[in-house]
Amino acid sequence: MKLELGSIFIKDIQFAAESKIENETLYVNKEEVRQIILEDQNFKSADVELAKPGESIRIMPVKDVIEPRVKVQGPGGIFPGMVNKVETVGSGKTNVLKGAAVVTTGKIVGFQEGIIDMTGPGAEYTPFSQLNNLVLVCEPIDGLKQHEHEKALRFAGYKAAIYLGELARNLTPDVVETFETPSIIEGFKMYPELPRVAYVLMLQSQGLMHDTYVYGVDAKQSLTTMIYPTELMDGAIVSGNCVSACDKNTTYHHLNNPVIHDLFAEHGKTLNFVGVIITNENVYLADKERSSNWSAKLAEFLGVDGVIISQEGFGNPDTDLIMNCKKIEAKGIKTVIITDEYAGRDGSSQSLADADASADAVVTGGNANEVIELPPMDKIIGYADVADIIAGGFDGSLHADGSITAELQVITGATNEMGFNKLSAR
Numbered sequence: 001m002k003l004e005l006g007s008i009f010i011k012d013i014q015f016a017a018e019s020k021i022e023n024e025t026l027y028v029n030k031e032e033v034r035q036i037i038l039e040d041q042n043f044k045s046a047d048v049e050l051a052k053p054g055e056s057i058r059i060m061p062v063k064d065v066i067e068p069r070v071k072v073q074g075p076g077g078i079f080p081g082m083v084n085k086v087e088t089v090g091s092g093k094t095n096v097l098k099g100a101a102v103v104t105t106g107k108i109v110g111f112q113e114g115i116i117d118m119t120g121p122g123a124e125y126t127p128f129s130q131l132n133n134l135v136l137v138c139e140p141i142d143g144l145k146q147h148e149h150e151k152a153l154r155f156a157g158y159k160a161a162i163y164l165g166e167l168a169r170n171l172t173p174d175v176v177e178t179f180e181t182p183s184i185i186e187g188f189k190m191y192p193e194l195p196r197v198a199y200v201l202m203l204q205s206q207g208l209m210h211d212t213y214v215y216g217v218d219a220k221q222s223l224t225t226m227i228y229p230t231e232l233m234d235g236a237i238v239s240g241n242c243v244s245a246c247d248k249n250t251t252y253h254h255l256n257n258p259v260i261h262d263l264f265a266e267h268g269k270t271l272n273f274v275g276v277i278i279t280n281e282n283v284y285l286a287d288k289e290r291s292s293n294w295s296a297k298l299a300e301f302l303g304v305d306g307v308i309i310s311q312e313g314f315g316n317p318d319t320d321l322i323m324n325c326k327k328i329e330a331k332g333i334k335t336v337i338i339t340d341e342y343a344g345r346d347g348s349s350q351s352l353a354d355a356d357a358s359a360d361a362v363v364t365g366g367n368a369n370e371v372i373e374l375p376p377m378d379k380i381i382g383y384a385d386v387a388d389i390i391a392g393g394f395d396g397s398l399h400a401d402g403s404i405t406a407e408l409q410v411i412t413g414a415t416n417e418m419g420f421n422k423l424s425a426r
Contacts, residue, residue: 004094006096042152050132056379064239078094097168105137108150117374154239180230197274198276202280202324205219205220210243225277226302246340258418279292292324318354326358341415342367365415365416370407370408373404380402
């Protein structure tokens with residue numbers, strides 16, 4: 001499968017009477033975006049804000065971050081099974097608004113949402129501080145259940161991102177990158193001298209709004225399977241979860257998965273990138289055993305020499321991570337795991353809830369329990385009062401001057417297990 005990804009660079013974002021892209025500036029008609037959101041009768045009000053790199057702005061609590069894209073050639077459309085029809089994506093041509101994002105905010109599960117600071121020390125920990133963000137602040141109707149609120153806000157983000165993506169449909173990209181994955185037989189023939197490597201992508205699926213969707217299907221309802229890496233670039237996998245901010249793979253993470261990008265960069269040079277195995281992170285032991293058995297079986301079936309495994313979340317999913325690792329290693333396949341750590345504020349506690357001697361090659365995203373000081377900002381988009389209850393915060397985290405003392409885990413994407421922060425330097 002072959003996909004051409006065309007990047008249209010966005011260096012600024014402004015409100016205007018007409019939505020368009022001109023001279024690397026994204027112009028947005030605010031009222032048109034509001035009306036798209038308010039088509040959903042689950043919202044009683046909606047506001048649209050802008051947040052640019054370097055501005056004294058804090059966004060909280062963050063639900064999701066989505067990069068605008070548009071399918072310009074080839075089957076399907078962005079976010080298949082969610083917004084567009086269920087059709088296999090990942091081939092043809094897709095244009096991307098590189099440097100722009102849609103950010104959704106809302107008090108859904110307040111203790112497990114996060115913060116994006118556009119400047120200051122907090123901005124150094126999140127790649128989203130480097131983007132020109134269109135922020136949706138949506139108020140649900142009275143009595144709306146949390147899962148209905150989450151779904152409404154999730155779809156508001158998709159629709160706003162598609163609206164912006166359409167502006168790039170007929171534009172000439174600044175840069176075009178080509179990504180291609182051959183069939184298994186063709187892959188064996190192309191680079192017989194290089195080690196075959198697959199990526200095991202663990203998807204949050206613990207339920208209770210800890211969900212990830214694959215072509216519109218909740219991942220916990222699916223068995224471990226294979227997917228072309230380019231399918232993610234067209235939105236085949238999207239976030240639907242409200243886990244701790246630093247652990248969350250937002251939709252932006254899936255669209256821009258840095259493990260996939262790095263494996264493609266080395267494909268044909270130091271390794272043969274075979275493809276992606278997606279597996280879930282369910283709660284019950286039988287489900288964990290089943291999914292990790294399938295991960296190991298598929299890795300063996302693909303004839304790979306090594307795999308990279310990334311997880312989402314912490315605690316309970318650490319068991320899935322170690323199960324995947326040790327079962328794949330038992331097949332004679334080398335593994336590298338990517339995780340963050342919860343090692344206590346002094347770094348002396350056990351980093352993961354599970355461990356095994358086979359997990360001897362580890363990439364860490366850092367200690368999420370590290371305490372940081374976030375200075376006050378001139379503007380808050382969203383609701384500052386959740387600082388005392390979000391994961392990583394505590395009673396007294398929010399100070400009278402607007403500053404926040406909290407653990408690093410409050411920042412969206414801070415210690416993400418995809419190693420995502422390095423993507424901000426691309």
